[in-house]
Amino acid sequence: MQDQNEDTEWNDALRRHNIIPQKEKEVTEEDIIDMVENTIQTKHEGKQMGDMSLDELNEREDDIDEDDERMFEEYRRQRMAEMRAQQMKARFGDVMEISKVDYVAQVNNAGEGVWVVLHIYKDGIPLCKLVNNHLNNLARKFPATKFLKSVSTVCIPNYPDKNLPTIFVYFEGDLKKQWVGPFALGGMNLKQDELEWLLAQAGAVQSDIEKPERPEVDDVLTKAVRQSRIDNEDSDDD
Structure with missing residues (x-):
């Protein structure tokens, strides 16, 4: 005998004429959530569960049948996790002076x-x-991290200009990483993705960016010193 649950043209035709029962639909997680929402909605007029605050969800818990209590609790946990994630994401987002x-x-x-x-x-x-x-750009990209800036003479009196810029990275109030002076950051060739990578390596931002490749910069000073030595050696030979 042919399986009535198989997806065949013959079975589809029989179902259309109500000769065999309709195929049972697989219940998904979204279906369960809809069932819980519909259960509440039939008892109360007003907001859907997705629009409720945690306080409203707690008030409606008494109206849920015992069989639906486990599904309701799972839904509430999901809502709490979503709200915490949203609050964390929108916590900062700019550079504060x-x-x-x-x-x-x-x-x-x-x-x-x-x-x-x-x-x-x-x-x-x-x-x-x-x-x-x-x-400024990275603060918008990583709003869970607090970005601050301060003028050296205002924040640290007598802080030498040769140490600028300086970047400090803290976690829960403890210093974790610092870059002091222009050479530590690569000078004016510093790109945004390079700074993002540095901050990610320190743990300050959650980024999967790969280490940017920086083209080798000609060391003019080193070359000049080397050439001077060669010239001096040639002079001594004369």
């Missing part, structure tokens, strides 16, 4: 699980401006 008096609150007491990227800079230094531009 701070002063010395803000340091403890914004850095040391940033909070549990919070990464902080602090840029010490000074107006009029081209590389500092470049780094600020990169950090």
Whole structure:
């Protein structure tokens, strides 16, 4: 005898004429969620579960039958996880300017699980401006990380300009990584993806970017010193 559940043209024709029963639909997770929502909706007029706050979900829990309680609890856990993810994602998103008096609150007491990227800079230094531009973009890309900036003379009195720009990376108030001075960041050749990779290596951002390849830069100073030595050796031979 032919299986009535098989997907064949003959069975489809029989189903259309109600000769054999319709094939049972496989119940998915979305179907279960819809069933829970429909159960509540038949008892109450108003919002769907997807539009409810956690308080509203808790109030409606008493209206759920015992058989549906497990499904309701699973749905509520999903909603809580989604809300936490949304709150974390929208937590920051820009570069905040701070002063010395803000340091403890914004850095040391940033909070549990919070990464902080602090840029010490000074107006009029081209590389500092470049780094600020990169950090503005990265702050929008990684809103779960707190990005800060502070003018050197405001944040650290007598901080030497030769150390600018400086980037500090903190996690839960502890210093994890620092880049001090233009050579540590690669100078004016610094690209945004390079800075992103550096921050990712330090753990400050969650990025799967691969290490960017930087073309070799001619070391003019080293070449000049080497050539000077050769010229001096030739002079001594004469």
